[in-house]
Amino acid sequence: MAINDSSVNQLASEQKKLEANYNALRLENLALDLTRGKPSSAQLNLSNKLDGILEDFFLLQDGTDVRNYGGIRGIPEARDMGALFLDVDPSNVMVGGNSSLTLMYQYVEHMLPIWRSESSTIKFICVTPGYDRHFTICEQFSIEMISVKLTNDGPDMERIFSLVENDSSIKGIWCVPKYSNPTGHTYSKKTVQSFAQLGKVAGDNFRIIWDNAYAVHHLGDTPEKLENIKWACEKEGTADNVVMFASTSKVTFAGGGISFFSSSHKNLDDFEKYLSAQLIGFDKVNQLRHVRFLKNELAITEHMKKHKEIIQPKFALVEAKLNTSFAGKNIATWTKPNGGYFVSLDTTHKVADKVVNLASAVGVKLTPAGATYPYGRDPNNSNIRIAPTYPPMSELEKAMDVLVLCIELATVNHLVNI
Numbered sequence: 353m354a355i356n357d358s359s360v361n362q363l364a365s366e367q368k369k370l371e372a373n374y375n376a377l378r379l380e381n382l383a384l385d386l387t388r389g390k391p392s393s394a395q396l397n398l399s400n401k402l403d404g405i406l407e408d409f410f411l412l413q414d415g416t417d418v419r420n421y422g423g424i425r426g427i428p429e430a431r432d433m434g435a436l437f438l439d440v441d442p443s444n445v446m447v448g449g450n451s452s453l454t455l456m457y458q459y460v461e462h463m464l465p466i467w468r469s470e471s472s473t474i475k476f477i478c479v480t481p482g483y484d485r486h487f488t489i490c491e492q493f494s495i496e497m498i499s500v501k502l503t504n505d506g507p508d509m510e511r512i513f514s515l516v517e518n519d520s521s522i523k524g525i526w527c528v529p530k531y532s533n534p535t536g537h538t539y540s541k542k543t544v545q546s547f548a549q550l551g552k553v554a555g556d557n558f559r560i561i562w563d564n565a566y567a568v569h570h571l572g573d574t575p576e577k578l579e580n581i582k583w584a585c586e587k588e589g590t591a592d593n594v595v596m597f598a599s600t601s602k603v604t605f606a607g608g609g610i611s612f613f614s615s616s617h618k619n620l621d622d623f624e625k626y627l628s629a630q631l632i633g634f635d636k637v638n639q640l641r642h643v644r645f646l647k648n649e650l651a652i653t654e655h656m657k658k659h660k661e662i663i664q665p666k667f668a669l670v671e672a673k674l675n676t677s678f679a680g681k682n683i684a685t686w687t688k689p690n691g692g693y694f695v696s697l698d699t700t701h702k703v704a705d706k707v708v709n710l711a712s713a714v715g716v717k718l719t720p721a722g723a724t725y726p727y728g729r730d731p732n733n734s735n736i737r738i739a740p741t742y743p744p745m746s747e748l749e750k751a752m753d754v755l756v757l758c759i760e761l762a763t764v765n766h767l768v769n770i
């Protein structure tokens with residue numbers, strides 16, 4: 353494709369060809385979806401043994417009957433498992449219900465009175481592109497959002513320090529430190545060490561929300577290593593400034609798993625006090641099911657390898673389609689993640705909204721343009737999040753063909769109109 357060529361005639365002829373291909377798609381009545389990062393049925397099937405695994409045996413080693421009320425921090429066996437996911441001591445872990453996002457929402461809500469006592473306006477730093485539902489929590493609580501760019505090493509730490517040094521109404525930052533949603537980046541050791549310094553500048557009640565949703569979700573042969581922020585913060589005397597989250601949503605059943613929270617003992621006590629006004633305890637039966645099913649570190653690693661076998665070919669297909677169509681051309685750049693659930697694509701020109709609309713009109717749903725930015729506003733109108741895990745390979749292949757065509761067409765339309 354000759355998009356680089358400035359010749360108007362050539363562009364117009366390219367536009368005609370692409371339009372013809374696009375119009376042919378209309379006749380196919382497609383109904384494909386590349387939006388949310390959901391596990392496929394084949395992935396969910398890996399955990400079917402969860403059902404019935406307890407075989408009427410509901411007692412813990414210490415004699416606790418998990419069918420009954422109590423134990424807001426979770427059963428000890430599940431806290432041990434949370435400690436594996438978050439690389440912390442079990443005494444620093446609380447095990448929650450079916451959603452880490454709910455725990456994050458509750459955590460933010462529980463900090464609001466403290467933050468409001470310090471500042472009439474509350475602001476959060478949002479690493480972008482990022483996870484849209486983090487941003488929705490901020491909107492829900494009227495927390496102003498400030499975007500900070502993600503680099504290959506993690507967020508731009510210089511800008512973060514400069515922001516918090518000059519604005520005491522900034523009370524937190526959202527981070528997906530490993531296989532980030534949507535780019536797949538893992539924060540470098542230097543970035544994590546820099547985060548450990550942040551509390552000294554940002555104040556005692558500043559919170560780094562460390563959403564380690566993809567802690568065990570490797571796609572490559574060599575898992576990426578994330579430096580342990582808890583230890584780094586402990587060394588710097590800032591352990592209260594970090595709260596960590598994870599869940600088994602994309603390990604076992606999405607929305608039917610268990611979630612983990614970890615922080616200092618002081619923060620755990622405070623959060624438990626807040627939670628105890630709204631619940632007596634989380635679902636311990638499901639916690640025990642997960643412990644019996646996922647067993648230990650080795651078994652979790654083996655289980656995640658099976659996920660990888662199912663989804664790695666899908667990521668390879670996305671990479672192959674993008675590479676074949678765009679390598680060496682000034683149309684788009686994209687990430688090649690070693691883990692997680694997404695590929696993040698940036699169009700070279702400001703056409704992401706046009707691409708999404710074109711795809712939608714021929715039956716391919718993409719995440720709305722801008723969704724990966726606070727307030728749904730991508731300043732470059734370029735980012736598109738691709739979620740390859742859910743559709744079967746044949747549908748993914750077709751959806752990627754449509755996506756590529758829509759990117760080409762939107763780009764040519766843009767260049768013709770310059």
Ligand SMILES: Cc1ncc(COP(=O)(O)O)c(C=O)c1O
Pocket residue numbers: 389450451452453454483528533563565598599600601606607611
């Ligand atoms: C970064 C991130 N955090 C949290 C979640 C949701 O996790 P849960 O199902 O535990 O609420 C997702 C799901 O897509 C995610 O991408």
